[in-house]
Each structure stands twice: as structure tokens, then as C-alpha cells.
Amino acid sequence: MTNESEQLNERPVCDDTDGFVVDLWVRRPVCGPRTTVIDRLSTLRGADVLDDFDVTTWPEEIPLTGDNGQAELLETIEAYEAWAADRGLSLRPPFETRTASLLVGDSEDVLKTPMLLAAAHEDGDLVGIYPCTDGTETWTIQEFLDALEADAERPPGLDDGSPLSEGTTS
Structure with missing residues (x-):
């Protein structure tokens, strides 16, 4: 098992790209449900619901001690967890x-x-992370994509205190 992450397209993760962009993180192999999500994101981009998306693979496990070569990835994960905690949400599980x-x-x-x-x-600006939970309810990537597809445009207010915007089902 490799401890490396790999970007599958050329746009850097979390850059300053204008518009609505989704960073998708996946474990290898990229098949099955993972390709289904990538196909849905492609469809949403083609329908101008998303301005862009990228796919980055990450290892199944990241050592937390020693020189693991994943400092930048761990900083990104910490930033995601801090963003969620600021909104009363948690990314654990699935991070464990x-x-x-x-x-x-x-x-x-x-x-x-x-x-x-x-x-x-x-x-x-980061406006949503999926999956996430408030301890009672969990919002999945599939529900996020369903909300985008149902509204035929990006749901407004992803960062309005709830992981999915008003007017969408969760």
C-alpha cells in the first residue's frame, strides 16, 4: 500500500478558481461507486451546475508519526475538520x-x-464537505449530488449552517 496522493487532473486542489468547484478525494482503485460519483460530477459540469471539479487519490491510511511525506495532505484534512467543527459538524467517521x-x-x-x-x-472558499454529520443526521456525497441535480443549479447557501441548502432534501 502506498502512502502517496495523486492528482488525476491538472487543476490544483483548493486553488483560487472562481466559481463553484468540487474537490473529490478517493481511495484507489478508482472504480465502482467512485466512478459513479465522477460521472455525476462530469454531468453536473456539463450542465453548468459546476464550474469544475478535480479528483485526487489518497492512501487508505496515513501514518501520523515520523516523516510520512503527507504533511500537506494532513494539513488539508485538519483544515476540513476545523471548518466542520466551526459549524457544529464532524467528519468522523469516516475519518478514523x-x-x-x-x-x-x-x-x-x-x-x-x-x-x-x-x-x-x-x-x-470552502462551503461544504461531504460526508459529514451533526451527530444526529449525516449528509452523504450522494445527497449532495442529488440536491445539485434536483435544483438544476448549485443550491444557494451551502455554508448557511446546514450541509445542504434550504429547499433540498437530506
Whole structure:
């Protein structure tokens, strides 16, 4: 298992691109439900609901100790978790910290990444992360995409205190 992330297109993650952009993070292999989400994002971009999206792969687990080569990725995840916490939301699960046993009897703390995570940006500002929960209700990537498709345009107010905007179902 590799501990590297890989961008599958040329637009840098979380850049200052104007418009409504989604960063999709996926674990390898990129198949099954992951390609279904990518196809839906392509359709939404073609319908001018999204200005753009990107797909970045990340490892299943990221070591939290030592030089793991993933400092930038861990900073991005910490920023996502801080954004969610500021709004009374949590990204755990699907992010999970656990202790992994190594072959030589040692162990290390690792962060297990979700199979899929979508981060929505409006004019460079983070406005939504899926999946997320408020402890009672969970909002999935599929519900986020359903809301975008149902409104035939980007739901207004993604960052209005609820993960999905008013007028959409969750």
C-alpha cells in the first residue's frame, strides 16, 4: 500500500478558481461507486451546475508519526475538520484514527481516510464537505449530488449552517 496522493487532473486542489468547484478525494482503485460519483460530477459540469471539479487519490491510511511525506495532505484534512467543527459538524467517521500493528512488533497511529470525500468551494472558499454529520443526521456525497441535480443549479447557501441548502432534501 502506498502512502502517496495523486492528482488525476491538472487543476490544483483548493486553488483560487472562481466559481463553484468540487474537490473529490478517493481511495484507489478508482472504480465502482467512485466512478459513479465522477460521472455525476462530469454531468453536473456539463450542465453548468459546476464550474469544475478535480479528483485526487489518497492512501487508505496515513501514518501520523515520523516523516510520512503527507504533511500537506494532513494539513488539508485538519483544515476540513476545523471548518466542520466551526459549524457544529464532524467528519468522523469516516475519518478514523487508530493504531496499526507493524510487522516487527511495533505499532503506529494512522489516520484512515474515507473511500470518498467531496469538498465544495465557491470562489476559492470552502462551503461544504461531504460526508459529514451533526451527530444526529449525516449528509452523504450522494445527497449532495442529488440536491445539485434536483435544483438544476448549485443550491444557494451551502455554508448557511446546514450541509445542504434550504429547499433540498437530506
